[in-house]
Amino acid sequence: MTEQQHATDTPFGSDSVGIVSPQTLHFDQPLMLACGRELPEHDIVYETYGELNAARSNAILICHALSGHHHAAGYHSADDRKPGWWDSCIGPGKPIDTRKFFVLSINNIGGCHGSTGPATLNPATGKPWGPDFPPLRCRDWVESQRLMMAHFGIEQWAAVIGGSLGGMQAMRWSLEYPDALRHCVVIASAMKLSAQNIAFNEIARNAICSDPAFHGGRYLEHGTSPKQGLAQARMIGHITYLSEDGMKEKFGRDLKAGDLKLGASGPVEFQVESYLRHQGERFAGSFDANTYLLMTKALDYYDLAREYDDDPVAAFSHAKCSFMVISFTSDWRFAPDRSREIVNALVAADKPVSYAEIEANHGHDAFLIPIPRYIAVFGAYMSRVGEGL
Amino acid sequence: MRLDLTLIKPWIKPGARVLDLGCGDGTLLKMLADEKQVSGLGLEIDPDNITTALHKGVNVIEHDLNTGLGDFRDDSFDVVVMTLALQTLRYPHLVIEEMLRVGRECIVTFPNFGHWRSRWHLSRHGRMPVSKFLPYTWYDTPNIHFCTVKDFEVLCQDMNIRILHSSVINGENRHGGLARRFPNLLGVTAVYHISK
Numbered sequence: 210m211t212e213q214q215h216a217t218d219t220p221f222g223s224d225s226v227g228i229v230s231p232q233t234l235h236f237d238q239p240l241m242l243a244c245g246r247e248l249p250e251h252d253i254v255y256e257t258y259g260e261l262n263a264a265r266s267n268a269i270l271i272c273h274a275l276s277g278h279h280h281a282a283g284y285h286s287a288d289d290r291k292p293g294w295w296d297s298c299i300g301p302g303k304p305i306d307t308r309k310f311f312v313l314s315i316n317n318i319g320g321c322h323g324s325t326g327p328a329t330l331n332p333a334t335g336k337p338w339g340p341d342f343p344p345l346r347c348r349d350w351v352e353s354q355r356l357m358m359a360h361f362g363i364e365q366w367a368a369v370i371g372g373s374l375g376g377m378q379a380m381r382w383s384l385e386y387p388d389a390l391r392h393c394v395v396i397a398s399a400m401k402l403s404a405q406n407i408a409f410n411e412i413a414r415n416a417i418c419s420d421p422a423f424h425g426g427r428y429l430e431h432g433t434s435p436k437q438g439l440a441q442a443r444m445i446g447h448i449t450y451l452s453e454d455g456m457k458e459k460f461g462r463d464l465k466a467g468d469l470k471l472g473a474s475g476p477v478e479f480q481v482e483s484y485l486r487h488q489g490e491r492f493a494g495s496f497d498a499n500t501y502l503l504m505t506k507a508l509d510y511y512d513l514a515r516e517y518d519d520d521p522v523a524a525f526s527h528a529k530c531s532f533m534v535i536s537f538t539s540d541w542r543f544a545p546d547r548s549r550e551i552v553n554a555l556v557a558a559d560k561p562v563s564y565a566e567i568e569a570n571h572g573h574d575a576f577l578i579p580i581p582r583y584i585a586v587f588g589a590y591m592s593r594v595g596e597g598l
Numbered sequence: 599m600r601l602d603l604t605l606i607k608p609w610i611k612p613g614a615r616v617l618d619l620g621c622g623d624g625t626l627l628k629m630l631a632d633e634k635q636v637s638g639l640g641l642e643i644d645p646d647n648i649t650t651a652l653h654k655g656v657n658v659i660e661h662d663l664n665t666g667l668g669d670f671r672d673d674s675f676d677v678v679v680m681t682l683a684l685q686t687l688r689y690p691h692l693v694i695e696e697m698l699r700v701g702r703e704c705i706v707t708f709p710n711f712g713h714w715r716s717r718w719h720l721s722r723h724g725r726m727p728v729s730k731f732l733p734y735t736w737y738d739t740p741n742i743h744f745c746t747v748k749d750f751e752v753l754c755q756d757m758n759i760r761i762l763h764s765s766v767i768n769g770e771n772r773h774g775g776l777a778r779r780f781p782n783l784l785g786v787t788a789v790y791h792i793s794k
Contacts, residue, residue, distance in 0.1 A: 531657075552659060553669045556639065559615070564659040565648055582645055589652035596655070 224300045225292065226258045226283035226307055233323060236356055240318070243346040249332060253357060254323030255279050255315040258299060259307035261361065267598045268363045269305060270354060270390075271295065271314040272371030272378035275446075275504050276496060278322035281314040282307075295372075297579035304587040309595045310367060315357055317350045319503045327499030328429065338499075340426025345503055347374075347511050351381050358389070368392035368594045372576035373543060374504070377511050380551070384513070387529040392594045394587075396535045397576040399547035400513040400521055400554070406542060409449050410505040413442035417498045426499050435498045440489030442501060447488050452539035452572035456481060514554075521554035531561040533590040535583065537575035538568050563590060601767045602681055602707040602787050603629065609705060609763060609791045610634060614676035617641070617701060619663055619693070620683035624651030631656070639675075664688045667696040675701040682787070684708040685741040691753060698759065698794050707789045710766065712746030712782040731786060747782040754792060763791035 221227050233254050239247040256279050261268060271281050273294075282299035284292050299305045299312055316324040319342065327342040334341075358366070369390045371379040376398025383393045402410075417423060420438030424431045448456075460481040467477030517524035532555055536548035545566045555562040565586040569575040575583070603626050610616060612634045618627050621640025624647075630636040641661040642648050651658040661669075663680075664687060678701030684690050685708055697704045709732060719727035726736040734741060745753075747766065754761055766785025768777040777784035 549669070556659075556669070557671055557674065559637075559674075561637075561657050562639075562659070563652055563657045564661075565645075566660050582649075585649045586645075586652060589649045592653060593655050 220287070221284060221292075224302045225296070226300050228286065229256050229258065229280075229283035229293075230285065231256050231279055231323065234357070234360060236353075240349070240353060240356070242343050242349050242352075244344050246343040248318065248325065248343060251318055251325035251353070252323070252329070253315050253318070253325075253353065255313060255357065256281065256283075256293075257314070258282050258312040259310050261311040261363075262598065264598075265361070265363050266365070267310050267367050267595075268358075268361065269310045269312045269594075270358070270366050270369045270382075271299070271305075271312060272350070272354070272369065272375035273314070273317065274371070274373035274375045275508065276443075276492070276501075277375065278320060279314050279316040279324075280322070282312070294577060297577065298584070298587065304584055304591045305370065306588075306591065306595065309598070313357065313361065315354065318353050319345045319349075319500060319507075321497035321500040326497065327426075327503060328497040337429040339429060340499060342499065342503065345507050347377050347381050347507055348385060350378050350507075351385055354378070354382075355386065355389070364389075366390040366392075367598060368394055368591075370394040370396075371398070372396040373398055373573065374508055374511075377508075377513070380513055383528040383530050383532070384524055387527055390530045391597060392533065392590075393528070393530045394533045394535075394590065395548070395551060396587075397537055397540055397543045397548070397573055398534075398551070399543050400551055401511060402509055403547075407509045409445060409542075410509055413445050414502055414505060416441035416445070417501060420498075423498065426502075428498065434493070436490075436493040439493040439496060439498050439501060440486075443492035443496075444485045444489040447485060449542045450573040452541065452570050454539060454570040455572050458570065460484065521550070522557040525554050525558040525560055528555075528558070528560055532563070533587075534562060534564045535576070535587065536564075536566050537571065537573070537580075537583075538566060539570045540573045540575060542573040599625070599629065600681075601773065602789050605765055605767070605773060605789050606679065606681075606705045606707070606791070607633070609703075610636060610677055610679075612636070615639075615674075617670070617675040617678045619667075619678065619680040619697065620686070621647075621651060621656070621658060622681075623647045624654045624656030624658060626679065626681065627651075627656045628654045663693055666692065667700050670700045672699055673702060677701055677703050677705060679705045681705075681707045682709065685743050685745070687743060690743050690745075691757065694753075694759070694792075695757065698792070703762065703791065703793045705789070705791050706750075707787055708745065708750070709741075710747050710782065710785045710788045711744040712748060713769075713786050714783050715769070717783075747785055747788050750788060750790065754790075758794075760793050761790060762793055763789075765789045 280293040281295040282293040316322045331338045369379040369382045376395035417438035420435035422433040423435040463480040465478045465483040514521040514524040536545040552564045567583045616636045616638045618640040627638035640658040678697040716727045766781040767787040
């Protein structure tokens with residue numbers, strides 16, 4: 210079914226899933242969305258790693274975050290310089306061990322990496338959806354992921370796992386379809402965003418919408434792209450995903466160009482400026498602005514307990530799975546206190562839960578980084594998930 | 599299995615909800631889950647212990663007991679256990695108070711500083727005891743609040759705490775015998791089952 214069985218012979222190392230190739234599934238039936246509108250048909254781009262066992266009991270769903278996609282592990286070609294976004298945690302012998310588990314990683318609807326989203330064609334008009342793409346909620350992703358589950362004939366996930374916005378989807382799974390998962394792993398996430406978080410997202414959206422090339426979201430029809438605004442949005446976001454200490458350590462006040470000595474002339478550029486600009490430009494070249502608007506709004510609107518009288522304990526009382534919650538000390542976008550709120554609600558709801566707060570200075574991005582203690586704790590929990598197959 | 603853990607087993611009812619403060623590597627909760635089908639939750643601060651407990655299938659939450667149990671609701675556990683951690687706490691009496699708020703019953707075990715060897719060491723050498731059981735120097739030790747069996751019972755009296763059962767383990771890793779008559783002199787580890 211997948212290509213990575215021969216990975217041990219590749220130059221990528223024995224702990225890599227090796228070369229993988231994305232697949233596409235087309236769904237003909239309309240998908241009813243939380244906003245009341247229907248998506249008449251849609252495509253999902255996905256990757257799988259490992260083998261689905263005969264009992265179909267070893268399946269793991271990976272839910273991606275704001276700027277994530279289906280390519281979570283391995284390489285698309287032998288020349289690829291970078292592996293998938295969560296290669297640190299998915300592969301033979303890694304926490305999500307592909308020798309044990311069948312891993313499904315999809316690009317969510319509304320995304321811009323091949324699944325149906327604002328940049329794909331609206332069948333009704335023959336033009337890109339653009340700003341007319343229906344607004345999405347987290348639960349819409351759960352619904353579309355459920356269609357994928359049915360396609361593979363999986364009745365229950367061994368685990369649904371996600372970091373950040375992905376963790377929000379994993380928690381939503383535990384409430385909407387309590388029988389459909391045995392374990393829920395929630396990393397660097399929250400039950401809802403804080404005002405500060407929403408504020409950062411609004412600045413990002415403002416940067417995109419005020420770019421003259423945005424054209425009210427119809428930039429594709431104008432043959433343009435609001436790259437400047439998107440790059441700014443990414444730069445702002447990126448700062449919030451790092452920590453002050455992390456930036457100090459990585460860049461300090463090092464100069465990329467020029468000289469700060471008195472009498473020196475010529476432009477001065479700090480390393481951190483150059484880095485941010487590079488990140489912004491790279492992102493603007495590969496991400497769709499409407500998708501960024503849609504994803505940040507889904508983030509802002511997410512409130513786990515809203516329909517349970519704003520009582521997270523009442524919300525989690527519906528869950529039937531076990532939970533593992535992980536946070537990182539320097540993450541100020543999804544701070545440890547937010548994770549602790551999840552844990553407290555789960556304890557009060559009498560649900561099995563474990564929690565680790567990992568010492569790390571990488572900020573929110575820490576969940577993507579192979580920090581030894583993070584890998585050890587995550588791996589220890591996943592070994593438990595593997596025992597129940 | 600540590601004898602204090604074996605001793606407290608009969609005090610915990612099958613299927614009980616147990617919170618273990620300073621659960622270490624999860625040994626007690628694993629035993630109670632296997633033998634008494636309890637639903638257990640451990641609080642622990644040491645990273646390696648947390649990983650080992652997770653490997654054992656024990657649910658564990660990273661938590662510093664010195665920050666209290668404010669996150670836990672009143673009477674949310676049948677039993678709150680704390681084995682050999684009392685002496686490491688900043689404010690032991692406040693944690694005991696919290697334990698009795700969160701759990702209907704509590705079990706506390708602690709090293710008895712009233713044991714004759716400690717008394718002998720202090721009177722003979724005039725220095726704080728360092729032994730196989732308490733291997734730390736006074737200035738670099740996790741044990742900052744030693745107490746004796748008598749001290750603990752006075753605290754229970756002051757706090758209106760009921761002692762349901764108590765026992766001590768002597769140097770030969772046994773309980774009963776002479777130690778039952780002279781717990782503060784012959785007990786190495788004290789084991790108390792208490793409630794409000």
